[in-house]
Amino acid sequence: MSSSILLIHCKDQAGLVYKVTQVIFKHNLNIISNDEFVERTLGHFFMRTEFSGAFEKTTMMKELTDILPPDANIKLSEHQKRDICILVTKEHHCVSDLLIRHHFQELDYNVRCVISNYQNLQDLVSKFNIPFHHISHEGVSREDHEAAILSVVQQYNPEFIVLAKYMRVLSPAFVGQFTNRIINIHHSFLPAFAGASPYNQAYARGVKIIGATAHFVTDSLDEGPIIAQSVIPVAHTHSAKEMALAGKDVEKIVLARSLKLVLNERVFVYGNRTIIFE
Amino acid sequence: MSSSILLIHCKDQAGLVYKVTQVIFKHNLNIISNDEFVERTLGHFFMRTEFSGAFEKTTMMKELTDILPPDANIKLSEHQKRDICILVTKEHHCVSDLLIRHHFQELDYNVRCVISNYQNLQDLVSKFNIPFHHISHEGVSREDHEAAILSVVQQYNPEFIVLAKYMRVLSPAFVGQFTNRIINIHHSFLPAFAGASPYNQAYARGVKIIGATAHFVTDSLDEGPIIAQSVIPVAHTHSAKEMALAGKDVEKIVLARSLKLVLNERVFVYGNRTIIFE
Amino acid sequence: MSSSILLIHCKDQAGLVYKVTQVIFKHNLNIISNDEFVERTLGHFFMRTEFSGAFEKTTMMKELTDILPPDANIKLSEHQKRDICILVTKEHHCVSDLLIRHHFQELDYNVRCVISNYQNLQDLVSKFNIPFHHISHEGVSREDHEAAILSVVQQYNPEFIVLAKYMRVLSPAFVGQFTNRIINIHHSFLPAFAGASPYNQAYARGVKIIGATAHFVTDSLDEGPIIAQSVIPVAHTHSAKEMALAGKDVEKIVLARSLKLVLNERVFVYGNRTIIFE
Amino acid sequence: MSSSILLIHCKDQAGLVYKVTQVIFKHNLNIISNDEFVERTLGHFFMRTEFSGAFEKTTMMKELTDILPPDANIKLSEHQKRDICILVTKEHHCVSDLLIRHHFQELDYNVRCVISNYQNLQDLVSKFNIPFHHISHEGVSREDHEAAILSVVQQYNPEFIVLAKYMRVLSPAFVGQFTNRIINIHHSFLPAFAGASPYNQAYARGVKIIGATAHFVTDSLDEGPIIAQSVIPVAHTHSAKEMALAGKDVEKIVLARSLKLVLNERVFVYGNRTIIFE
Structure with a gap:
């Protein structure tokens, strides 16, 4: 079974998990695993979500970019060799x-x-x-x-x-x-x-x-x-x-x-x- | 600093993280840590969210009950001795x-x-x-x-x-x-x-x-x-x-x-x- | 460098280490390592000695047999593949x-x-x-x-x-x-x-x-x-x-x-x- | 049960274990455990023997001093608090x-x-x-x-x-x-x-x-x-x-x-x- 992996790293702010999972939910994708961590000293947010299902990559990237802070590092890739x-x-x-x-x-x-x-x-x-x-x-x-x-x-x-x-x-x-x-x-x-x-x-x-x-x-x-x-x-x-x-x-x-x-x-x-x- | 802990255990379905974090976001609460796990064999969902901030417990429990499956186990408690x-x-x-x-x-x-x-x-x-x-x-x-x-x-x-x-x-x-x-x-x-x-x-x-x-x-x-x-x-x-x-x-x-x-x-x-x- | 290994297992009694090392000393051999253990419950003695130097195996086995209890298990072998x-x-x-x-x-x-x-x-x-x-x-x-x-x-x-x-x-x-x-x-x-x-x-x-x-x-x-x-x-x-x-x-x-x-x-x-x- | 502990540290030479255990054997003492180690780089010998039984300390120390190299560190003490x-x-x-x-x-x-x-x-x-x-x-x-x-x-x-x-x-x-x-x-x-x-x-x-x-x-x-x-x-x-x-x-x-x-x-x-x- 093929899956995709979404990595997000940005300044922390309220609602990030909610906003990101909303995008995934709307695309009707199936989350396989979801991990988040907030580094408290400098306030950085890290999230890794692995999911399966078909999606339009450009659309999803645009939606993620829209809801995330401007500094966000977003990486969306297929699980592959x-x-x-x-x-x-x-x-x-x-x-x-x-x-x-x-x-x-x-x-x-x-x-x-x-x-x-x-x-x-x-x-x-x-x-x-x-x-x-x-x-x-x-x-x-x-x-x-x-x-x-x-x-x-x-x-x-x-x-x-x-x-x-x-x-x-x-x-x-x-x-x-x-x-x-x-x-x-x-x-x-x-x-x-x-x-x-x-x-x-x-x-x-x-x-x-x-x-x-x-x-x-x-x-x-x-x-x-x-x-x-x-x-x-x-x-x-x-x-x-x-x-x-x-x-x-x-x-x-x-x-x-x-x-x-x-x-x-x-x-x-x-x-x-x-x-x-x- | 006092915090609260929300535990959820229910049958897995799409959108659970999104729906729960939406409730927390709407109450303007600050998530300290968030963990989820889906047990694949029987399809059970587990989530633990620790957060700080003031909230009305009865209201939040009702909102959570409304969005979660009927079988959901929900426990919301203060972090205390x-x-x-x-x-x-x-x-x-x-x-x-x-x-x-x-x-x-x-x-x-x-x-x-x-x-x-x-x-x-x-x-x-x-x-x-x-x-x-x-x-x-x-x-x-x-x-x-x-x-x-x-x-x-x-x-x-x-x-x-x-x-x-x-x-x-x-x-x-x-x-x-x-x-x-x-x-x-x-x-x-x-x-x-x-x-x-x-x-x-x-x-x-x-x-x-x-x-x-x-x-x-x-x-x-x-x-x-x-x-x-x-x-x-x-x-x-x-x-x-x-x-x-x-x-x-x-x-x-x-x-x-x-x-x-x-x-x-x-x-x-x-x-x-x-x-x-x- | 080739070496030989002597293994002894027998009922415990006083002087075993002394008697065995005496034999090795008389043959002018160089001990590389020496380990002993006495199991207390049943009183069994275990010894492993690794040494280098030339010796006449039959002679040494006879000398060891003479000084050790009749039940002793003695194994003398070269370190080899x-x-x-x-x-x-x-x-x-x-x-x-x-x-x-x-x-x-x-x-x-x-x-x-x-x-x-x-x-x-x-x-x-x-x-x-x-x-x-x-x-x-x-x-x-x-x-x-x-x-x-x-x-x-x-x-x-x-x-x-x-x-x-x-x-x-x-x-x-x-x-x-x-x-x-x-x-x-x-x-x-x-x-x-x-x-x-x-x-x-x-x-x-x-x-x-x-x-x-x-x-x-x-x-x-x-x-x-x-x-x-x-x-x-x-x-x-x-x-x-x-x-x-x-x-x-x-x-x-x-x-x-x-x-x-x-x-x-x-x-x-x-x-x-x-x-x-x- | 009281026991005594003998520690020896000296330059390595052939026959040390044999000579030390001979002294202990002659005094009719019961070895509880015996450990030796030879450090190869500089050729140092270390031995710890724990034994039970009565003995005359001055005599034994003299005998040990006689058989060991002049540089030997010998410590003989009772196991105690x-x-x-x-x-x-x-x-x-x-x-x-x-x-x-x-x-x-x-x-x-x-x-x-x-x-x-x-x-x-x-x-x-x-x-x-x-x-x-x-x-x-x-x-x-x-x-x-x-x-x-x-x-x-x-x-x-x-x-x-x-x-x-x-x-x-x-x-x-x-x-x-x-x-x-x-x-x-x-x-x-x-x-x-x-x-x-x-x-x-x-x-x-x-x-x-x-x-x-x-x-x-x-x-x-x-x-x-x-x-x-x-x-x-x-x-x-x-x-x-x-x-x-x-x-x-x-x-x-x-x-x-x-x-x-x-x-x-x-x-x-x-x-x-x-x-x-x-």
Whole structure:
């Protein structure tokens, strides 16, 4: 059954739910789920409505625009599969998990290609008949390397870019072309242990819990809006390497969970925070 | 700031959110939070709206009744403290936690009295200036014992009865007088290990996780609608007694959490399940 | 670096650790890790010692036998990869995860073959160059079906059989040939919801947490010794189907974790319980 | 039943477990539990043995000293209650929990006194017949304030000082007198959100999980060795204030758990990390 998703974000005022649901009611549509949230500090209103039924999109958008405040962000889209490109370095566990889910069509994405600065995952990717692009960073400037990646990405015109353990920092110029469209998995419980070698940092600090964080990528390294986090207990018996091994399962599950939320249009970005209607 | 809470439960039909929010909008009330859920199997609609502002209750109830299906359950109440009576046997940890929270007014209840079939907690309860009623079950029939408890409870006319590790089974006759108003904490992850000595059962079964369950009490022992559950890991190093010790902290936190949900009118009972708007 | 693992299980008595470590010390071996546990109820002693260095196995076994009680169970083995056969029905997520880990050699097993009573996973398995045996249960008696499976399994002579969502009950005759060598993943938090359709049972009971359990298979359905369990929260918004979807990630992680424990000789079976040295 | 606890920490070498257990065996003592750990990076050995039976302490210490490396740290003590002083500011939840556990003798400590820079908890503390010392920080220098606290603490000669939400930073001079004897509960998942107002920081960063950390206090604020950590999920619906409310239960449980570990001599401090034999 196909459905449509309406997202609204605007300054809060009285009667917004009433007005929006009136439009949907008048179009004779069937609400599947309805979520609202008002952020109290600054007075912002967020609403996600999923509904089924036929409607004339232009008409509905006009009606919504008429009743909502002028600043309102309105997005009306069909629930459908989105194209993604995956960037990866050497570690396989996140991309493996995404390829398996793609193969069995478990999440709402099509993997259009996998791009890596190493070759070691080519064999895996080719098993699933997905194009693999090896774009080495060796002997080229960061700008040229990113330009080469961008050129490949643009061929596929993906809605989202997924960094499935891609270990190089993307430049603001690159990131700026995909605002809130690049999702990264960081192997720590952010904001703890941002940057390089988080498991070594975690070992040195002697923490008793480690984690993983999926977030949108912004100009500031590991500081973008957080989509999902999860943790597992560790003990003094874990070396940094054993922490890294134990963390892999958390990383892949958190990344897949965050993708599911994003692809189902359940995530609003609001400043550096996210509103998530699960 | 005082607020009001509107609960609606009825057969689902198109336009319910629109119609209810229209009433609230016309009364010029300020919605604080709004939650809806449609159970798809049987097609039931649940809505909880918390709002502030002055309104004429009879008028609003009439308007809501007019627009909602005839079978609709409508509850409109002020957000306020509720009276509770606590029943307990010998273990202190749950009642201790509830008394401390009462003393510092952290949850929306007034503890009117504590009733126990033993005397050992009298000293604790009296520290907090709460009436303690010792009603021994020894040498009296179950009917007479319950009649004695009922007689004390009725003096206080509580909205809820909390079984904070009360280890005797209440009769259907007793339970029937307080439908969905008796909350019990059971020291296992129900439905595993219902009945007596759950930690001994858990030890014998060799489980790696134990838990606690807060639920409404019904005629069927440990089978009432579940409000909240939580778990902790255990290992082969835990004897049944050590599991019981470790479980106490889970029990007291789960019970307090379930009370918070119930007292804030966030729980609908639906058959043997609960709809919880957190 | 290769290592050896010594497992001892016997009636407890004074000086066992001293006597065992004396033998290891005399052989000039380097202890990597040492774990002991005394079960107090019946007075049983468990010890796992991992060490490196060269030694004469027959000599050491004789010395250990001489100093330990006559009933002692002594197992001395090299840390090495074990052969496994995987049985599966239709669901892919557990076998997918095991095949990926096999491909990247993350756990200490070789997948010798995958056996299924359906054909739908043949394509997946063949990607990893693992033999796939389709043995349909249709139109044959349970005895004949199991005989066909057994015949294939015996070709590979595996140390362990892994039921990666194999949905048919194995007969005591079959199970009896692989005592403590068949590992099953059950999609519930046992002992809750044993048997068929645990997610449907969980939905009907209205639990707030669901889980998965990896256990050794015995004659009693879903009642064998538990190796590992894990849980995730659910809410009233989860239908039984959505619970099943959410549970898949827990199932695959718990199964892999239990295999890691078993393959690293970290699990003692003791009655219907397990002693696990993590 | 009384027991003794032997703690050993020294450079690793072959045969340590053998040599130590030989001493215990010769004294005819009954080992209750035995744990060892070798930290591989620097080659350090840690051992905790709990045993029952009568022995001559001087003799055993001499024998242990003779067989262990010269640098060995050896601690041999009876399992017994330890005296603690509690420092607190205004929040009650941690000290309430500790007082209740003291009252019912659940953990191995005697609360000798509670010291606060505010008066609001005097009523609570007096219910449990524990001395309450109000030592205001207003109008006095930090040095004088600490001197006043120290003077009170010294009257009780406690083995440990517990900071149960004491919101002032202790000076290195003060901390230096109680090395590894001051335990603090910090209301974040360290190293995330060290310093002031961690819940405000957590809200601003938009994390999806919050936590609490119990640690030994050192000269560096919130950077001492971590004993225990725990976390709970939060969502966009939590304001900073609601995060703080939700975090209270985690804080009190983590603090009590860390105290149990420390009081049972289960914690070695090793650089800025802890080795914990649970």
